[in-house]
Amino acid sequence: MKMTVIGCGYLGATHAACMAELGHEVLGMDVDIDKVHTLNSGKAPFFERDLDDLLATHTASGRLHFTASYKEAADFADLHFIGVGTPQQPGSDAYDLSHLFEAVRRLAPGLTRPAVVAVKSTVPVGTAPRVAELLREQAPAGDLIEVAWNPEFLRESFAVEDTLRPDRLVLGFNTGHSRAEALLRQAFAEIIDSGTPTIVTDWATAELAKGAANSFLATKISFINAMAEVCEKSGADVAELADILGHDIRIGRRGMRPGLGFGGGCLPKDLRGFITRADELGADEAVGMLREADTVNARRRRRVIDLAREELGTDLRGKRITVWGAAFKPGTDDVRDSPALAVAQDLHGLGATVTVTDPKALDNARKLHPGLDYVEDPIAAAEDADLLLHLTEWPQFSPIDPRRLAARTRNPKVIDARGTLDTARWRDAGWTIRCLGHR
Template identity: 75%
Template sequence: MKLTVIGCGYLGATHAAGMAELGHEVLGMDHDTDKVHILNSGQAPFHERGLDDLLARHTDTGRLRFTASYAEAAAFGDLHFIGVGTPQQPGAHAYDLTHLFSAARQLAPFLHRQAVVAVKSTVPVGTAPLVRDLLHEHAPAGNRVEVAWNPEFLRESHAVEDTLRPDRLVLGFDTENTWAETVLRQCFGKIIDTGTPTIVTDWATAELAKSAANAFLATKISFINAMAEVCEVSGAEVGQLADILGHDARIGHRGMRPGLGFGGGCLPKDLRGFVARADDLGIGRALAILREVDTVNRRRRERLVDLACEHLDDTLAGKRITVWGAAFKPGTDDIRDSPALAVAQQLHQLGATVTVTDPQALDNARKLHPELDYADDPVTAVRDTDLLLHLTEWQHFSRIDPAQLAARATTATVIDGRGTLDARRWRAAGWTYRALGRP
């Protein structure tokens, strides 16, 4: 098939490369000409495992290319995916749909023949009819432009795998047995043929799928972190508690790891956007639990700062603190709502000199937080430090020998915000070890 992807940020670029890998001819479209140039060179403007290989392979063959022209995109194919960002509104929790409506409005005047517009962006329920009306109003093809909803469930650092081998495929339409369904089934044929569960549903259910999934995952993470607070004061072992709970098939182990909590561009935004939409619909009380989920998650960062202050006798002025981690999770350079950087910034505001190191996210962190110090090497970063904080669980950090670090630090104290360092190994090397959720 010949298809386009409108919006080539994290979601769109990955989807475009994935569709090329499935054998389609793909034209990605983005208004950012610098981004288009980078993508056409076979590279991504962000770090995502395996994506550069796909981009290089398919831009070399000509199966995948990128443009800044809506007219060219409309002429190229009859299936158009929209994957633009839907951030929070400034000063509010609701989704900002400006980019989505702008993309639809700019594409529409060039749609002269029957086409399918499949939206992948995460939105509040009830958005699909607005997109349809906008397209029908501005497209010469009118109601021959069909709208489908195809939510994404990508995990950063696993996005290529999740695109090519998803655990489910959701296709939302306004009526049954539409031409749009035929087109999307053809597009995803190789994925469907492998036995991937494929759920065909209505617009509203498809719109809710991503927000509901992220809200449930956030709830699971905040639940175990709430248990960690109980364990910390009662002497229980939260890691073992999580393992015990995870053996119940109704609960499962995934997402049950206690620590500093979640961040990134999806879970916090989607959780708050979901609640905001419920308020709009007059059913905010039904999602009251999600407000507490968000509160628990924010409290984990405050608890880490409290632990740091406790170990420095509540005197941060003149103290040197090293933070291992800037990305919100390992395997990415994404620093959106990063718990690690939130803690680093707060400690800086309290008077400490904070040095941050990360294998991938330093450039992005420097731009957002120039007030912090940075180091490329995690070993060098520990020199003369009064406190080491492990806040993003890169395997690179776990492999470092703590014995070679103790002599470099002014005070050999580490707080493990992710609970993934080997406590016995660090203590044997002379470090005072403390972890969130541990007595």
């Protein structure tokens, strides 16, 4: 098939490359000329595992290319995926849909024949009818343009795997959607034929799917972090507790990792956007537990700062603190709502000199927080440190020899906010180590 992908950020670029991997001819469209040039060279403008390999393979094969022209996109195919960003509105928890509606408005004039527009962007429920109305009004083909909703459930650093081998496929349509469903089933034929559960539903249910899923995941993470607070007060160990709970098949261990909490461009935004839309619909009481999940998540960051002050004293001026981790999780260079950087910036605001290291995210971190210091080598970053904070659980950090590291620091003290360092090994090397919720 021939298809386009409008918007080539984390979601769109991955979707475009994976559709080419499935054998389709794909044109990616983005208004950022520099991004288009980078993608056409076979590289992503961000780090995502395995994505560069797919981009290099399929830009070279001719199956995949990128443009900045909406007209070229409209002429190229009759199936158009939209994957533009829907960040939070400035000063609000609601979704900012301006990029989505701008993409629809600019694509519409080129839609002169029957086509399907399948939106993948995460939105508040009730957005699909507005997209359909815009297309009906502004596309020359009018009522011959069908709108489908195809939410994504990608995990950053696993986005390629999650696109090619998803755990479910959701297709949302309005009434009379036979052509749209046929086209999408053809697009995803290999995935569907492999046995992937495929749920065909209405617009509203499909719109709710991503926000509801992320809200549940956020609640699960915040639940185990709330239990970590109880463990700290009672002398219990949250890792062992999580293992005990996880063996209950109704609960499950996956995704219930205690620590510093969640961040990134999806979970916090989707949780708050889901709450905001529920408030608008008059269902505010139904999402009270989601508000508490958000509160617990913020409290984890404050707990690390409290522990730092317990170790170094309330006055942090003149103290040197090393932070291992800038990305919101390992395997990505994404620093959006990064718990690690939020803690680092707050400690800097309290007067500490904060040095940050990360295998992939330093360039993005520098742009966001230029007042922090940045060092590529995690051992060099700890030079003369009064305290080390382990805030993103990159696998590169755990093998570092704590004895060698202790010789470089001013005080061998570490706060392991992710619970992945070998505490016995670090204590044997002379370190004072404190972990969130662990003995």
